[in-house]
Amino acid sequence: MRGLASAKWCYVTRRVATRQRYTLGAFATPPRTGDLVVARVSVVGGRGCLEDVFGRRGKLYPGDLVVGACGNRYATDVYEGRHEPDQVAQLLTSGGVIGTVVSRNSRSVPPTELQILGPLIDENQRPVSLEQFAEPCFPVQESVEQAPPCGALAVVGSSMNSGKTTTAAGLVKGWTGAGLVVGAAKVTGSGSGKDRWAYLDAGASHVLDFLDFGMPSTFGYPAERLATTMVAMRDGLVREGAEAIVLEIADGVLQPDTWTLVSELPRVCEGVVLAVGDALAARAGADLLRSRGVRVVALSGLVAESPLAAREAAAVTGLPVVSAGQLACGTAVQLLASRTAS
Known part of the structure; x- marks a missing residue:
């Protein structure tokens, strides 16, 4: 395990309270859509920035640790991205959606490349998902x-x-x-x-x-x-x-x-x-x-x-x-x- 004091928490984590409770773990099973993961920036691409939990866009640097969420993206002007756990990961949005780019607009620049280090886990060693912080929803x-x-x-x-x-x-x-x-x-x-x-x-x-x-x-x-x-x-x-x-x-x-x-x-x-x-x-x-x-x-x-x-x-x-x-x-x-x- 390792601390995340220096990590940049992406906008998609804005509902995650008491971040000190969570650490980097090891994958027991592949992450699912909505699961939070810790990644290291390998190559800065895209717009070269990351939105924090308040929506402020800060500059990204190679080697930065980021906490984001596995997900997909449908953006005809930028990227089509899918959550594919076994593939190379990229930053699909500056807000912290992490997945694999499967196609991109020819006018867009290549995305930021990431190395997934492991899941975000709680004090009971359980993976953390955005579902845990969701508003109630009924059929x-x-x-x-x-x-x-x-x-x-x-x-x-x-x-x-x-x-x-x-x-x-x-x-x-x-x-x-x-x-x-x-x-x-x-x-x-x-x-x-x-x-x-x-x-x-x-x-x-x-x-x-x-x-x-x-x-x-x-x-x-x-x-x-x-x-x-x-x-x-x-x-x-x-x-x-x-x-x-x-x-x-x-x-x-x-x-x-x-x-x-x-x-x-x-x-x-x-x-x-x-x-x-x-x-x-x-x-x-x-x-x-x-x-x-x-x-x-x-x-x-x-x-x-x-x-x-x-x-x-x-x-x-x-x-x-x-x-x-x-x-x-x-x-x-x-x-x-x-x-x-x-």
Whole structure:
């Protein structure tokens, strides 16, 4: 055993309390998704940084010890990564998701290479998992659903980096400016602190994400687990006092996890703001969502940055196009007020 006083604890470990209780152990069985492991940095790659438990990005150096979580990643602009215990390990996110890169975007740089030293273990020599620190979650059919007093909207995108988080933050800012107590949730994605801070910076009083429910990233988890967690997030925010809620779903509509959750949206929220980059994505995305019974209330994201592109998108979908700035200045309240309209 060895101490971890000098180790850098990644963002995905933010719910792990009393870190002094834990040490480096030896593997008795291969680690599972969500298990915490200790690794040494072999080669610094990626962005060369690591998010700590507060979301601060610090510089990485060869030889650094890090504590992260085994997991997967689905990121079309960066890496596709899988938890493969017998393979070379890499840092899949700066937040500390550790796995093996199986494909990467040609424009991305190679990831940080890691040497896995062993599992994080407790005083009883048992491996430590994020599941041990998770919020309680009940099967959907057993949950007591709690709709927020002023309603909930989801933000879904056509792809990665289409403007979803900026759109969600715009909704939060607009509702907060109107005097509402706002809750925000990142339903799916890969462990990182930037989206959580975006919600808080915009004024959210209560924030939840998949890390709060024991998942370092959501790619690869069963569909039922993800659906259950989405409902639990909404209900949890209501219990904490949120009057209006935004639920952000990562990646694009065609990402398998996102597409699975789309069918659940009509029973979880009143409508969707679709973040897209152009008119073609707007038309296809709106049609796909409507085919699953989802009410699309507006378009936003990158398309709203160009007046010409916005007019194209509005013309082919019949939907209003609103920028994050417009949402923050009052349009968000209008969308919420009209959520029950046909």
